Amino acid sequence: MSTPQEVMDDSEFAVLPFWKKLTLTDGLWAIIMALGTVLTYINYSGYMDAYEVMILVGTLISIVSLGWRWRPTQILVLVVSALSLFAMWLYAGDIARGEQSFFLKFLFSSQSAVMWMSALFVMATVAYFWGLTTRSDFINRVASGMTWCAAAMGLVGLMVRWLESYLINPDYGHIPVSNLYEVFILFSIVTALLYLYYEQRSGTKTLGGFVLLIISAAVGFLLWYAFGKEAHIIQPLVPALQSYWMKIHVPANFIGYGCFAIAAMLGVALLLIGDRSKRGFFASRLPDVAVIDDLQYKAIALGFAFFTLATILGALWAAEAWGSYWSWDPKETWALIVWLNYAAWLHMRLTKGWRGATMAWWSVIGLFVTIFAFLGVNMFLSGLHSYGEL
Amino acid sequence: MVAASKTKRNQHSTSRRLLEFFGSMNLAITLLVVIAIASVIGTVLQQNQPYNDYIIKFGPFWFEVFDKLQLYDVYHALWFLVILAFLVISTSTCIYRNTPTMLREMRQWREHISRKSLAAFHLKAEWQIPSNTVVPIEGLEQALTNRGYKVKRHVQDTTTTLAAKRGVYNRIGYILTHAAIVVICIGGLLDGNIPIMLSERLGNIQVETRDVSVSKMDKKSFLPVENPSYRGNITIPENQAASFIFLSVRDGVLVQHLPFTVEVKDFRITHYDNGQPKSYESDLVIYDDDLDQPIEQTISVNHPLIHKGITIYQASFGDGGSKLKLRAWPLGASQNKSFTLQGTVKRNTDITIGDEKIVLEIGDFRKFNIHNLAQEAGAKDFKNVGPSFQFKLRRSDGDALEYNNYMSPIKVEGRLFMLSGVRSTPGEAFNYIHLPVGPDGSLKRFLRFLELVHSDAAMLKVAKGIADITLSVASNKDPKVRQQIIDRTVELGRLFARGGFAAIEKAVDRSFAKEKRMEGFRAYMNIIRVQLAALFERTLREAGEYKNDQLTPRQEQFYEDAVTVLTALPHYGSPIYLQLTDFEHIEATGLEITRSPGKYIVYLGCTLLLVGVFMLFYIHPRRVWVMVTKTGQGATVLCGGSDHRKSPDFEREFGIIRLALSARLKPLV
Numbered sequence A: 001m002s003t004p005q006e007v008m009d010d011s012e013f014a015v016l017p018f019w020k021k022l023t024l025t026d027g028l029w030a031i032i033m034a035l036g037t038v039l040t041y042i043n044y045s046g047y048m049d050a051y052e053v054m055i056l057v058g059t060l061i062s063i064v065s066l067g068w069r070w071r072p073t074q075i076l077v078l079v080v081s082a083l084s085l086f087a088m089w090l091y092a093g094d095i096a097r098g099e100q101s102f103f104l105k106f107l108f109s110s111q112s113a114v115m116w117m118s119a120l121f122v123m124a125t126v127a128y129f130w131g132l133t134t135r136s137d138f139i140n141r142v143a144s145g146m147t148w149c150a151a152a153m154g155l156v157g158l159m160v161r162w163l164e165s166y167l168i169n170p171d172y173g174h175i176p177v178s179n180l181y182e183v184f185i186l187f188s189i190v191t192a193l194l195y196l197y198y199e200q201r202s203g204t205k206t207l208g209g210f211v212l213l214i215i216s217a218a219v220g221f222l223l224w225y226a227f228g229k230e231a232h233i234i235q236p237l238v239p240a241l242q243s244y245w246m247k248i249h250v251p252a253n254f255i256g257y258g259c260f261a262i263a264a265m266l267g268v269a270l271l272l273i274g275d276r277s278k279r280g281f282f283a284s285r286l287p288d289v290a291v292i293d294d295l296q297y298k299a300i301a302l303g304f305a306f307f308t309l310a311t312i313l314g315a316l317w318a319a320e321a322w323g324s325y326w327s328w329d330p331k332e333t334w335a336l337i338v339w340l341n342y343a344a345w346l347h348m349r350l351t352k353g354w355r356g357a358t359m360a361w362w363s364v365i366g367l368f369v370t371i372f373a374f375l376g377v378n379m380f381l382s383g384l385h386s387y388g389e390l
Numbered sequence B: 001m002v003a004a005s006k007t008k009r010n011q012h013s014t015s016r017r018l019l020e021f022f023g024s025m026n027l028a029i030t031l032l033v034v035i036a037i038a039s040v041i042g043t044v045l046q047q048n049q050p051y052n053d054y055i056i057k058f059g060p061f062w063f064e065v066f067d068k069l070q071l072y073d074v075y076h077a078l079w080f081l082v083i084l085a086f087l088v089i090s091t092s093t094c095i096y097r098n099t100p101t102m103l104r105e106m107r108q109w110r111e112h113i114s115r116k117s118l119a120a121f122h123l124k125a126e127w128q129i130p131s132n133t134v135v136p137i138e139g140l141e142q143a144l145t146n147r148g149y150k151v152k153r154h155v156q157d158t159t160t161t162l163a164a165k166r167g168v169y170n171r172i173g174y175i176l177t178h179a180a181i182v183v184i185c186i187g188g189l190l191d192g193n194i195p196i197m198l199s200e201r202l203g204n205i206q207v208e209t210r211d212v213s214v215s216k217m218d219k220k221s222f223l224p225v226e227n228p229s230y231r232g233n234i235t236i237p238e239n240q241a242a243s244f245i246f247l248s249v250r251d252g253v254l255v256q257h258l259p260f261t262v263e264v265k266d267f268r269i270t271h272y273d274n275g276q277p278k279s280y281e282s283d284l285v286i287y288d289d290d291l292d293q294p295i296e297q298t299i300s301v302n303h304p305l306i307h308k309g310i311t312i313y314q315a316s317f318g319d320g321g322s323k324l325k326l327r328a329w330p331l332g333a334s335q336n337k338s339f340t341l342q343g344t345v346k347r348n349t350d351i352t353i354g355d356e357k358i359v360l361e362i363g364d365f366r367k368f369n370i371h372n373l374a375q376e377a378g379a380k381d382f383k384n385v386g387p388s389f390q391f392k393l394r395r396s397d398g399d400a401l402e403y404n405n406y407m408s409p410i411k412v413e414g415r416l417f418m419l420s421g422v423r424s425t426p427g428e429a430f431n432y433i434h435l436p437v438g439p440d441g442s443l444k445r446f447l448r449f450l451e452l453v454h455s456d457a458a459m460l461k462v463a464k465g466i467a468d469i470t471l472s473v474a475s476n477k478d479p480k481v482r483q484q485i486i487d488r489t490v491e492l493g494r495l496f497a498r499g500g501f502a503a504i505e506k507a508v509d510r511s512f513a514k515e516k517r518m519e520g521f522r523a524y525m526n527i528i529r530v531q532l533a534a535l536f537e538r539t540l541r542e543a544g545e546y547k548n549d550q551l552t553p554r555q556e557q558f559y560e561d562a563v564t565v566l567t568a569l570p571h572y573g574s575p576i577y578l579q580l581t582d583f584e585h586i587e588a589t590g591l592e593i594t595r596s597p598g599k600y601i602v603y604l605g606c607t608l609l610l611v612g613v614f615m616l617f618y619i620h621p622r623r624v625w626v627m628v629t630k631t632g633q634g635a636t637v638l639c640g641g642s643d644h645r646k647s648p649d650f651e652r653e654f655g656i657i658r659l660a661l662s663a664r665l666k667p668l669v
């Protein structure tokens, strides 16, 4: 930021419309994305219905706007696409190659990729806390790097799993967001990316450990679920899930869940800081309470917005699959509970201006409610939602 | 007069107090939380189950209590609807109270802001401009518009005020969001069960709680075609049609007439290679006088059919009265041979065994049974083990056991068996007897053996043999002793045939002293083993399968399996074994048929909600004022900014604005 002395006019202070901010690379990247979409359409339109084509276009638009708004994702998308295509080329249409080809067996088969993701997330968690303790910016940057790589590996894992489902049996083919195992991978990735975004906006890496902690927990569950219950085996879709709605309903939901998870972990950070005046371990290392508090609000706002979207999409889907947009099925009802809870939170924050410990606790409790809506319902309550029985 | 005006004022104040109450944020939050908690109940306590299940679960007392509290259908309970109504009122009040001010605020520039209040801002900046220079008002205005602000200039004698604002549409977001809540609730109410609830309280309709066919139902249980909104189910067998559906209400049903007739041509289930169901499909035909020709369409999960605003969904499936050809094998004494009979699923058939009349109630037929036949736990080896049917045999004394028989032999531990499961209550699992299948793939060998075991003649023959052998080694050859041995042996054999080990134990208890019982039992069992062995030998001989005077290992195995069954049969509780020989499969599809005009209102509400929420969060309302005041020695430029959320983002923003303004003013200072 330049100081007034050097400034003679203020054109540099002007807010430009976004297209004026676009660079040549932005344009190039968008073109590559568009080409990729066209190729996808040419190769796979046979597998898509009209809605899925719309979703494909929608995906292109969202990816491009994301890439323009947040440039690092351009590289992420390119890397993930490249690795996924590499894996596809290695498979050469034969699932058996997964065991023979070195690169697939140890790196890019969906299962290996997910294992790499898991390892990287855990390492990143450790690194972030190490960086926090030693106040080392270098280590924090390494941690960030690991998180990026983990997200990339996770995405590759999902893309390749999508391919594998078709290789095992064209009948089985489906986007890998159809059961608890797959959505836990999705959750880890989405949460990580959302965090990285806020990390970049807020310019502090000291909160990474807290967020990565919950991702590591998810990873822990993932591993237990895979090795304990063989949940990683690709299963075909039950009839109720054979719908294009799944492609948008589930991801929207997990943006919401990811945000709520981040908000809760920021809440934990706020509670650990406690009273600034006694400069404790965390108080002396973590950023100003106001900053964390603002991040927490941003996370819950974004989460609430996307959770609203997801719930509405869910209702539309239900109307098509079960004959009613709202049948008070436990999963629906718990979604409503989660939603009402955060609506109340937002009211307190925005109209009564509540801040601090109370809201921090509330966001932590909110996460538990969310976790129940996401896991508990499948485990303890019976309902129409056909997927994810443990 | 005075009094009148007073009451007037009271009314006035009470209405204001009501507004205060309903519009209060505390009420809003309370409602949100209360609804959340109330919703939990309905998810923990399974809704709309058969009332008997509840009685079993909670016992008569709590059943009553919960019933009074309408906990078996919380979301349609009056008290729940009342809470929702409160939310609607409260939200409406909020809109009513806030909208006018918000709209005004959106238009306002607040250019009359006083210097004092501006100076009191938390975010502010000030510059002193020497007298010899003019303040570039346009420049400052430009600086603000560059930041995306709309600016209004206001000049009042020595003071020029630039009132700038941004993101005013955030308030529209507020209005949309909250209006959406109201719209959604109203749409939901339209599709709710309130009309039915009312006309039931008025006694116009009556819920049918008896389990009777539609024809026998009370006229009061029928709802007219005009009924604007409903959601019900109907099960239609293939090649049959229906023009009504059942709405389940509490522990009973109502019948809803449809403005058309649905015929089911065919129902199909397709499977993945691992046996999981892949799709449920029904070929439907819609007959409607308003159509020049019937609609033919195939529906499946996620692909409903819509006609006249009424939607038909693939909801479930079942048996539509499959016709079964059966052969009944007598299990035991009754000398009559096996015989064939016809049965129909969900219908009753009378059978006479000897002199007893038994009612065969076939409950269900399953064409496929995909089982995991993998030996070691965890492994998966899905195979279709073929058709099975489930039935009850109601004995003359009225009580009945339930059975589940498979049509074709099933391999267990490498041997083939006919499986037949039995249970006394629907809750428990079937426990199966394994009838060994002979080399010819049929039950002939086993059943012949069984027949011999139950035939006195055969027993007698064996008994004689045994007696002779025993006496041949004994010294005393008294014919009386011989006769005793024979009688005892025959009796034991009969006991075992009728009552298995249990019966033998009883006999032992009767005829031995405590300390002698063990060996007594052993002695008896030895005799019985010899008998059974002999009878089995005879079975094989008759079939010409008894080569060089000894059993082959396979025959040994068969014998063991047969004896196992013998000991189990007394608990089997049926005088016959029903073998499924042939079937004609008739399926039925379960359709859910709904009419919900409120749907489109709800969707409108959802759209408003979505747009509203994003506007609320991502349009940031901000205001900045720049006040230039001429003074004796030049001028002072005072700048202040506010956003009602005190967000750090705006502090950053204000910092930039300050720099932008400085850039314009610096040269002068």
Ligand code: HEM
Residues within 6 Å of the ligand: A340, A343, A346, A347, A350, A351, B022, B023, B024, B025, B026, B027, B028, B032, B087, B090, B091, B094, B098, B174, B177, B178, B181, B613, B616, B617
């Ligand atoms: C399920 C019902 C409701 C939902 C989902 C909801 C949603 C929201 C949201 C998301 C905000 C945040 C606005 C912002 O970002 O500034 C908000 C603000 C607000 N809500 Fe609600 N609301 C609900 C019910 C109510 C009710 C019943 C009232 C009436 C007391 C109410 C009054 C307000 C007020 C006064 C604000 C502050 C607006 C502002 O100044 O920004 N809301 N509401």
